[in-house]
Amino acid sequence: MEHIVIIGNGISGVTAARHIRKLSDKKITIISSETEHFFSRTALMYIYMGHMKFENTKPYEDSFWKKNRIKLKKALVKTIDSKNKQLVLDNDQLFAYDKLIIATGSKPNKFGWPGQDLDGVMGMYHKQDLENLEKYAPNNKVCKRAVIVGGGLIGIEFAEMMHSRNIPVTFLVRESSFWNGVLPDQESALINKEILDNHIDLRLGVNLKEIKADKNGRAKSIVIAETGEEIACDVVGLTAGVSPNINFVKESEIETNRGVIVNRFLETSVKDIYAIGDCAEQREAIGQRRPIEAVWYTGRMMGETVAQTICGNRIEYKPGHWFNSAKFMDVEYQTYGWVWAKPRENEARFYWEHKDGKKAIHLNFDKETHEFIGINTFGIRLRHEFFDRVLTEKKSVEYVLEYLADANFDPEFYKQYESEIVAQFNKEHGTAIKVQKKSWKRIFSKA
Amino acid sequence: MKVIKNIGLIIFLVGLSIFTGSIFLGSFNLTSDQLEAFIKEKNYKNELIKDELSKAIVTSENLNIFEFSSRVRNAYKTSNAHYDALIAKYDAEKNWDKKGEQYQYKISGKLHSLSFDLAKKAGKGFVRENQGLLWWLTFGLGILGALLFIFPNYKLLGNPGIKNNGIYLESSTNRGLIAWLVLIYLVGFYLLLYFMPDYVVNWTYIVDPISTFLSGGLASQWFVYGFLYCVIMVVMGVRMYIKYRHNKYQVVRTTSVLFFQIVFAFLIPEIMTSLNMPGYDFKNAFPLDYDFFFEWNLDSLRSSGAIGLFILVWGIVLTLVIVPVMVYFFGKRWYCSWVCGCGGLAETLGDPYRQHSDKSLKAWKLERWLIHSVLAFSLVMTIVTLYCYFTGAYSFLGIKSQFIKDTYSFLIGSWFAGVIGTGFYPIFGNRVWCRFGCPLAAYMGLVQRFKSRFRITTNGGQCISCGNCSTYCEQGIDVRSYAQKGENIVRASCVGCGICSAVCPRGVLKLENGPEKGRINPTDVLLGNDVDLLKLMNEK
Numbered sequence: 001m002e003h004i005v006i007i008g009n010g011i012s013g014v015t016a017a018r019h020i021r022k023l024s025d026k027k028i029t030i031i032s033s034e035t036e037h038f039f040s041r042t043a044l045m046y047i048y049m050g051h052m053k054f055e056n057t058k059p060y061e062d063s064f065w066k067k068n069r070i071k072l073k074k075a076l077v078k079t080i081d082s083k084n085k086q087l088v089l090d091n092d093q094l095f096a097y098d099k100l101i102i103a104t105g106s107k108p109n110k111f112g113w114p115g116q117d118l119d120g121v122m123g124m125y126h127k128q129d130l131e132n133l134e135k136y137a138p139n140n141k142v143c144k145r146a147v148i149v150g151g152g153l154i155g156i157e158f159a160e161m162m163h164s165r166n167i168p169v170t171f172l173v174r175e176s177s178f179w180n181g182v183l184p185d186q187e188s189a190l191i192n193k194e195i196l197d198n199h200i201d202l203r204l205g206v207n208l209k210e211i212k213a214d215k216n217g218r219a220k221s222i223v224i225a226e227t228g229e230e231i232a233c234d235v236v237g238l239t240a241g242v243s244p245n246i247n248f249v250k251e252s253e254i255e256t257n258r259g260v261i262v263n264r265f266l267e268t269s270v271k272d273i274y275a276i277g278d279c280a281e282q283r284e285a286i287g288q289r290r291p292i293e294a295v296w297y298t299g300r301m302m303g304e305t306v307a308q309t310i311c312g313n314r315i316e317y318k319p320g321h322w323f324n325s326a327k328f329m330d331v332e333y334q335t336y337g338w339v340w341a342k343p344r345e346n347e348a349r350f351y352w353e354h355k356d357g358k359k360a361i362h363l364n365f366d367k368e369t370h371e372f373i374g375i376n377t378f379g380i381r382l383r384h385e386f387f388d389r390v391l392t393e394k395k396s397v398e399y400v401l402e403y404l405a406d407a408n409f410d411p412e413f414y415k416q417y418e419s420e421i422v423a424q425f426n427k428e429h430g431t432a433i434k435v436q437k438k439s440w441k442r443i444f445s446k447a
Numbered sequence: 448m449k450v451i452k453n454i455g456l457i458i459f460l461v462g463l464s465i466f467t468g469s470i471f472l473g474s475f476n477l478t479s480d481q482l483e484a485f486i487k488e489k490n491y492k493n494e495l496i497k498d499e500l501s502k503a504i505v506t507s508e509n510l511n512i513f514e515f516s517s518r519v520r521n522a523y524k525t526s527n528a529h530y531d532a533l534i535a536k537y538d539a540e541k542n543w544d545k546k547g548e549q550y551q552y553k554i555s556g557k558l559h560s561l562s563f564d565l566a567k568k569a570g571k572g573f574v575r576e577n578q579g580l581l582w583w584l585t586f587g588l589g590i591l592g593a594l595l596f597i598f599p600n601y602k603l604l605g606n607p608g609i610k611n612n613g614i615y616l617e618s619s620t621n622r623g624l625i626a627w628l629v630l631i632y633l634v635g636f637y638l639l640l641y642f643m644p645d646y647v648v649n650w651t652y653i654v655d656p657i658s659t660f661l662s663g664g665l666a667s668q669w670f671v672y673g674f675l676y677c678v679i680m681v682v683m684g685v686r687m688y689i690k691y692r693h694n695k696y697q698v699v700r701t702t703s704v705l706f707f708q709i710v711f712a713f714l715i716p717e718i719m720t721s722l723n724m725p726g727y728d729f730k731n732a733f734p735l736d737y738d739f740f741f742e743w744n745l746d747s748l749r750s751s752g753a754i755g756l757f758i759l760v761w762g763i764v765l766t767l768v769i770v771p772v773m774v775y776f777f778g779k780r781w782y783c784s785w786v787c788g789c790g791g792l793a794e795t796l797g798d799p800y801r802q803h804s805d806k807s808l809k810a811w812k813l814e815r816w817l818i819h820s821v822l823a824f825s826l827v828m829t830i831v832t833l834y835c836y837f838t839g840a841y842s843f844l845g846i847k848s849q850f851i852k853d854t855y856s857f858l859i860g861s862w863f864a865g866v867i868g869t870g871f872y873p874i875f876g877n878r879v880w881c882r883f884g885c886p887l888a889a890y891m892g893l894v895q896r897f898k899s900r901f902r903i904t905t906n907g908g909q910c911i912s913c914g915n916c917s918t919y920c921e922q923g924i925d926v927r928s929y930a931q932k933g934e935n936i937v938r939a940s941c942v943g944c945g946i947c948s949a950v951c952p953r954g955v956l957k958l959e960n961g962p963e964k965g966r967i968n969p970t971d972v973l974l975g976n977d978v979d980l981l982k983l984m985n986e987k
Binding site: 011019022040042043046047049050051052053056057058059061063163164165197198296297300301304305308313315316317318319320321323325326327329330332334381382383384385388392409410411412413414415440441443444 | 605606607608609611612613614615616617693694695696698699807808904906907908909911912913914915917918927928931945948949950952953954957958959961962964965971972973974975976977978979980983
């Protein structure tokens with residue numbers, strides 16, 4: 001029986017394993033050194049915040065793996081010996097495979113800052129980081145201040161975690177406004193406000209110079225490069241993005257760049273070895289997507305796809321329309337299609353913000369044809385299916401606005417803003433769009 | 448703010464202590480005139496019980512409630528034992544006439560309830576003489592303290608939004624010592640209420656003025672319970688309003704359960720009683736209202752003229768027509784988390800414990816067996832009862848009517864719904880009864896699963912499997928297992944509380960009533976992936 005070995009028990013590896021099991025009777029082993037069972041990395045923050053226990057973050061019961069004949073092995077892979085089709089594990093044990101899937105995800109970036117390896121300095125990525133955090137920041141008596149370096153999604157989650165235990169936070173962001181490499185100015189400003197609203201000491205446009213140690217080798221303060229200001233702290237969170245976790249692959253003959261290079265079939269340069277999820281790098285970017293996408297659902301989709309290929313239905317990885325979501329403190333964010341930080345040549349924009357400063361919608365469309373390109377939504381939930389269909393059918397921005405009520409996904413009784421939004425659009429563009437009432441028939445008519 | 452919270456907690460605990468301690472106050476005895484009146488009122492035909500009671504409690508001694516209860520119960524036991532002995536004797540002598548004669552002297556009823564009736568008349572002392580003061584020292588302090596404990600959350604929780612911070616870090620909400628103490632208190636409360644009401648007769652004095660005002664009669668232990676129920680729901684409802692002030696669905700829903708509890712379950716029945724009508728909770732549907740078809744209720748309704756007839760028809764229409772039609776359009780949530788009293792308490796007092804429901808497959812299996820068994824039990828009981836009612840028989844299909852009714856009342860009505868259902872909140876979560884026991888929920892669950900427009904829609908491929916939804920599902924549904932597959936959630940047990948949707952950080956879940964077609968949508972590959980792959984996987 002063919003033995004499929006998967007390195008990494010994150011969403012990509014586990015999805016691949018599940019789908020291979022659905023499609024075949026092959027022998028499947030998942031190797032991980034982090035935890036015995038699959039857990040949701042995105043939920044780590046909620047454990048620290050006290051919303052959940054570690055048990056709650058496991059999407060499958062422990063009995064699931066045995067029932068589905070998926071073997072779990074707790075080990076660290078040192079190298080891949082692709083000539084002999086075997087792995088070398090940390091105890092020098094050899095482990096044979098017929099087909100190998102590399103799904104080792106990411107690791108937090110460190111940019112060689114002085115003091116970056118001191119005690120009390122940590123990322124927020126692994127389960128071990130959480131254990132570290134419990135040690136260095138159990139409450140605001142032990143940790144009088146935390147400094148977070150790096151203004152991305154993990155950075156703001158780290159800030160929210162500290163905030164949940166009333167630990168004062170200083171948040172160093174390199175950019176001139178939060179996440180403005182991804183978010184347009186208006187949304188970025190909205191999130192800046194949200195951060196300040198939660199009493200977080202947000203420092204924009206600053207870089208970390210060094211982390212200073214006390215006599216026990218523990219972080220005691222940080223110094224800001226631009227101003228030389230020293231800020232006393234007990235915990236430093238390094239959240240300056242992530243990069244593929246593939247050091248152990250570098251020594252093998254598998255071609256790598258920042259990530260493991262794969263073709264559209266998720267095959268690496270070596271036969272019978274595949275790479276999926278955060279650690280995979282597309283040789284050529286797909287559409288407007290980046291070659292490396294460290295996103296939960298792309299990892300899942302690659303897992304769904306590679307399982308087909310491995311089970312004899314060789315199929316290209318063809319992700320559909322871009323979408324994503326996040327939550328910034330109390331403001332939920334969803335995006336469908338593309339809304340670049342800076343409008344492109346052919347693009348026109350429409351921005352609406354509610355007066356409370358916690359809800360906003362940003363539409364991107366073609367200047368000439370008015371074809372809908374994408375939407376950012378803050379504080380208002382929208383329906384994925386609606387926008388997927390709109391993008392496939394290349395509908396106009398007017399269409400989207402007219403049927404915006406169909407797209408609304410907020411809980412019942414929530415105030416709806418469609419008419420307010422459309423009125424503003426009409427005013428700005430001299431149009432006369434009328435909001436249509438929500439229709440189940442339209443919502444459920446499949447594309 | 449923290450200081451106010453702590454002061455509130457202390458005031459609350461003082462109120463609770465006085466409430467609990469009040470049980471031990473006062474003295475109990477009767478004058479011979481009072482006893483005479485009682486015997487007459489009860490229409491006892493035997494002399495022995497009069498003698499026994501007279502010996503036991505017509506005294507100048509100041510008995511506490513426990514001594515009083517013990518003496519009363521002994522008196523009844525002695526009297527009944529005496530006639531039992533006579534029955535046995537005449538039975539042995541085959542003297543059927545004499546034997547038959549003795550039965551009229553036997554006194555039926557639970558001993559503690561008989562003792563309650565006497566104690567209610569016999570009580571003296573501080574509580575009974577200072578009802579108003581005691582109300583303020585117990586309910587008053589309790590409400591004030593609880594509100595002082597709750598109001599600071601408005602600031603302490605931070606900006607509006609989901610703030611489940613620390614739930615798993617605190618003893619009271621993480622099955623710690625405090626949770627166990629609360630469990631013990633609640634279980635103790637229910638045991639007293641259901642099985643030893645005479646011990647808590649002092650509580651009834653505290654609310655006598657309110658009862659008299661509403662219905663003209665003195666308070667029973669059930670009035671205490673009903674009043675306390677409303678008070679607790681209102682206070683914990685305030686907590687809900689603060690916690691979910693950003694979520695209109697929760698605000699509206701909380702208002703709805705408070706309204707139905709206070710007006711329908713509490714006020715209307717009391718007012719009806721004051722108008723000499725049978726007190727009826729118009730929203731309490733059979734088979735949750737399991738004694739609706741009991742003889743005593745049918746007799747009472749039949750003897751109450753037009754209103755009785757109306758209630759009889761309404762009760763039947765409610766169960767057979769209104770309930771399933773409403774479930775078809777809105778899901779069982781219209782009842783379970785918008786109207787029902789049990790649900791109302793679970794959604795207010797029980798909200799801090801919702802995360803304790805068991806999400807395992809085993810629990811789901813147990814749930815399906817148990818809840819449908821209770822439904823079957825309630826239906827069999829009702830069929831037997833009705834058959835016996837109309838034919839005058841004592842049993843049907845070999846089941847004695849009285850026996851099955853008593854068994855159901857004891858096992859399901861008292862133990863399951865009360866002691867376990869509410870008492871175990873802090874450890875097993877707030878919907879143990881609703882999930883595993885309620886026959887009405889079982890009935891509505893079948894409708895919801897097979898013929899309803901209600902579902903929780905999963906928003907395409909947005910789920911990140913974080914597990915907040917499953918953690919906070921009070922019904923133990925593993926919501927995530929559906930959401931992460933892109934499937935809608937259509938489950939018999941879902942009460943539509945809407946918390947899964949509220950706690951989702953990515954806007955994945957929405958409670959909706961839509962067309963039945965496509966409501967259940969098993970998928971292999973989620974929206975967002977290759978359209979060809981979607982077709983291949985989902986349409987084969």
